[in-house]
Amino acid sequence: MPEPIIRIDNITKCYGPLTVLDGLSMNVLPGEKLALIGPSGSGKTTILRILMTLETISGGHIEVDGAQLFHMPGKDGLAPADERHLHRMREKIGMVFQHFNLFPHKCVLDNITLAPILTKAVPKAAAEKRALQLLDMVGLADKARSMPAQLSGGQKQRVAIARALALSPKIMLFDEITSALDPELVEEVLNVMRKLANETDMTMLLVTHEMGFAHDFADRVLFFDRGKIVEEGKPDEIFHSPKQERTQSFLRKIVAAGHRV
Amino acid sequence: MIDWSGYITLILQGAFVTLELTIMASILAVIMAFVAGLSRVSKYFPIRALATAYIEFFRGTSVFVQLFWAYFVLPFAGIELTPLQAGVSALGLNAGAYGAEVVRGAIKAIGRDQREACVALNLSRSQAMRHVIIPQAIPLILPTFGNLAIELLKGTAVVSLISLSDLTFQAQVVRAQTGSTLVPFGTILLIYFLMALAISYGMRWIEGRATRGLDGMRT
Amino acid sequence: MDWDWNFVWQIMPLLLDGLKITFLATVLGAGLAAVVGLVFAILRIAAPRPIAKLTSFVVEFIRGTPLLVQLYFIFYVLPDVGVRLPPLLAGVIGLGLHYGTYVAEVYRGGIENVPRGQWEAAKATNLTSRQTWIHVVLPQAVPPMIPALANYLIGMFKETPLLSAVTVLELMNQAKIVANSSYRYIEPMTLVGVFFLIMSLVSVFFLRLLEERFAPVEER
Numbered sequence A: 001m002p003e004p005i006i007r008i009d010n011i012t013k014c015y016g017p018l019t020v021l022d023g024l025s026m027n028v029l030p031g032e033k034l035a036l037i038g039p040s041g042s043g044k045t046t047i048l049r050i051l052m053t054l055e056t057i058s059g060g061h062i063e064v065d066g067a068q069l070f071h072m073p074g075k076d077g078l079a080p081a082d083e084r085h086l087h088r089m090r091e092k093i094g095m096v097f098q099h100f101n102l103f104p105h106k107c108v109l110d111n112i113t114l115a116p117i118l119t120k121a122v123p124k125a126a127a128e129k130r131a132l133q134l135l136d137m138v139g140l141a142d143k144a145r146s147m148p149a150q151l152s153g154g155q156k157q158r159v160a161i162a163r164a165l166a167l168s169p170k171i172m173l174f175d176e177i178t179s180a181l182d183p184e185l186v187e188e189v190l191n192v193m194r195k196l197a198n199e200t201d202m203t204m205l206l207v208t209h210e211m212g213f214a215h216d217f218a219d220r221v222l223f224f225d226r227g228k229i230v231e232e233g234k235p236d237e238i239f240h241s242p243k244q245e246r247t248q249s250f251l252r253k254i255v256a257a258g259h260r261v
Numbered sequence B: 001m002i003d004w005s006g007y008i009t010l011i012l013q014g015a016f017v018t019l020e021l022t023i024m025a026s027i028l029a030v031i032m033a034f035v036a037g038l039s040r041v042s043k044y045f046p047i048r049a050l051a052t053a054y055i056e057f058f059r060g061t062s063v064f065v066q067l068f069w070a071y072f073v074l075p076f077a078g079i080e081l082t083p084l085q086a087g088v089s090a091l092g093l094n095a096g097a098y099g100a101e102v103v104r105g106a107i108k109a110i111g112r113d114q115r116e117a118c119v120a121l122n123l124s125r126s127q128a129m130r131h132v133i134i135p136q137a138i139p140l141i142l143p144t145f146g147n148l149a150i151e152l153l154k155g156t157a158v159v160s161l162i163s164l165s166d167l168t169f170q171a172q173v174v175r176a177q178t179g180s181t182l183v184p185f186g187t188i189l190l191i192y193f194l195m196a197l198a199i200s201y202g203m204r205w206i207e208g209r210a211t212r213g214l215d216g217m218r219t
Numbered sequence C: 001m002d003w004d005w006n007f008v009w010q011i012m013p014l015l016l017d018g019l020k021i022t023f024l025a026t027v028l029g030a031g032l033a034a035v036v037g038l039v040f041a042i043l044r045i046a047a048p049r050p051i052a053k054l055t056s057f058v059v060e061f062i063r064g065t066p067l068l069v070q071l072y073f074i075f076y077v078l079p080d081v082g083v084r085l086p087p088l089l090a091g092v093i094g095l096g097l098h099y100g101t102y103v104a105e106v107y108r109g110g111i112e113n114v115p116r117g118q119w120e121a122a123k124a125t126n127l128t129s130r131q132t133w134i135h136v137v138l139p140q141a142v143p144p145m146i147p148a149l150a151n152y153l154i155g156m157f158k159e160t161p162l163l164s165a166v167t168v169l170e171l172m173n174q175a176k177i178v179a180n181s182s183y184r185y186i187e188p189m190t191l192v193g194v195f196f197l198i199m200s201l202v203s204v205f206f207l208r209l210l211e212e213r214f215a216p217v218e219e220r
Helices: A044-051 A083-090 A108-119 A124-137 A153-165 A183-199 A211-217 A235-240 A245-256 B004-040 B045-060 B063-077 B083-109 B112-120 B125-162 B167-178 B182-210 C005-046 C049-063 C067-080 C087-112 C116-124 C129-166 C171-182 C186-214
Strands: A006-015 A018-028 A033-037 A059-064 A071-074 A077-080 A093-096 A171-175 A203-207 A220-225 A228-233
Touching (some): A018 A044, A033 A211, A044 A171, A183 A211, A220 A235, A228 A235, B004 B045, B004 B182, B045 C186, B063 B125, B063 C171, B083 B125, B112 B125, B125 B167, B125 B182, B167 B182, C005 C087, C005 C129, C005 C171, C067 C129, C129 C186
Parallel strands (some): A033 A203, A171 A203
Antiparallel strands (some): A006 A018, A220 A228
């Protein structure tokens, strides 16, 4: 049994008086494809944002690829991590956002090459070569010189995926990446995800409302509600024979709204 | 009959000084606007505090007072400035304080999403500023900077009161020597107006260049 | 640099006299600007086209040229056509006209910010034009204008030193007179700076209050 690549140990996250995550623990194995489902405000997006260091934790520990995420070795034991440590940790993690967050003032190619050039000192020519390969993989090789404003939502999101992949992270986080897309553009993004799942051994965590896709894509599904993991298991178990009442009622509502499972 | 040719030369010399003053003060203002504006969003408290003090001080006091202080009071502290230096300093620092607020506002306006994308791509804060945030802030800053430039131009008139031979000063000279009032003052009003128009059109051209290809940008 | 506190107490009454004139000029100038701005705004919107265009040009011209030169114009040129004004009056008119152009813009912007739908709803409920203005438009247009107007008021206050150029004995002028007659520059100039700084801090405080109370409701 390999060592978990992500170890979340009893974390709490509070926004002032509001407790969003309460004593949450979970492990992720290398190469696992995880789907996080649950109602809004259940904390699933918060976990992704915490892993990407966009938020801090109020308590507990997180270990990523063998090293503490928010703590570093100090004089006596562990000290809170400084920016340099966080910077090193972030090299292993990439994220794709719901609203793409492309850089509107740079063309597609430059969007993808910016971070490799600046943070990994990759020479421009090599970065562009890799970028074109990634664009080819997501099916947008001909859009290399286009500006983001000229792309559709689905195209923008595929560029965003390529941009995150350019840094070769070990762990990729996908935060509701199809929720902001018009329905007819969702499939092209899901296709890229399927490709990534099949062709790479990256660890992937997906927060999504696309239940059908989650079922096909994931090795393991976690159902979140009010800051806790209510139930987890293989897709078939969760979607076809959920054990917990809350899971059942959530899935009933989803099916009623037309998301096929 | 008054021989106007000599006086026209004086007026034109004044116009040249006004132009010189406007350009040099504008350059100082832009530099200060970015230095102070960026310092206002720094994570180090002393830098933020210093920038805030500079901005509140220069915005809060009258340009005229600042100019007089620079020209008449500083010599007592051992700093002798020529009228031109005093003028450029006072006007530039004053306009820079207003500009700093514009820069800060524009940087804040480039929303959270862009900054989060930079974190996800592991860009350092200064890399994020340089390559992502500031380039997007510039189109937001330009229109107001254009207005500030025109205000600066109008502000240059006060240097005539510390005997700098700008456009207004020369008009006073012409008035004193010829007794004619409408011609000198009317003429310089026209010249100022034309300069202001030139700045407006110039800024609009720069805005056009800076926003090429950015139609999808939320502003 | 030696600071003489005795000198400070000596000149304080003179400076306070100047401060009084500064306040007077500001208040009168603001009053005039409020009225002039209204006239400009109405002419630009409602007058027949040639007059509206002429007004626009005049407004842009006054807004685009230095206040100091306009003051000189009023003070030196007008006497040549027979209109000789006392300095304070000339100063107030200069301030009023110059800031009137800024105020006209604030009025226009404020009115335009009232959504079209409000006018339409008023029409649909059969309100007269007068009723529409008084009960629907102005109550929505005026509050957001207040911070902007207050800002210009403060700006006007800070430009009153220019009036010294047309011999008005406001604060700055008094300080200069004191400095010139006693050859001590540091105390009067610093005091003037301090007065303005205090006024500015006080006004920034009030401005924040006004902004909180009257800021436009919509948040992006």
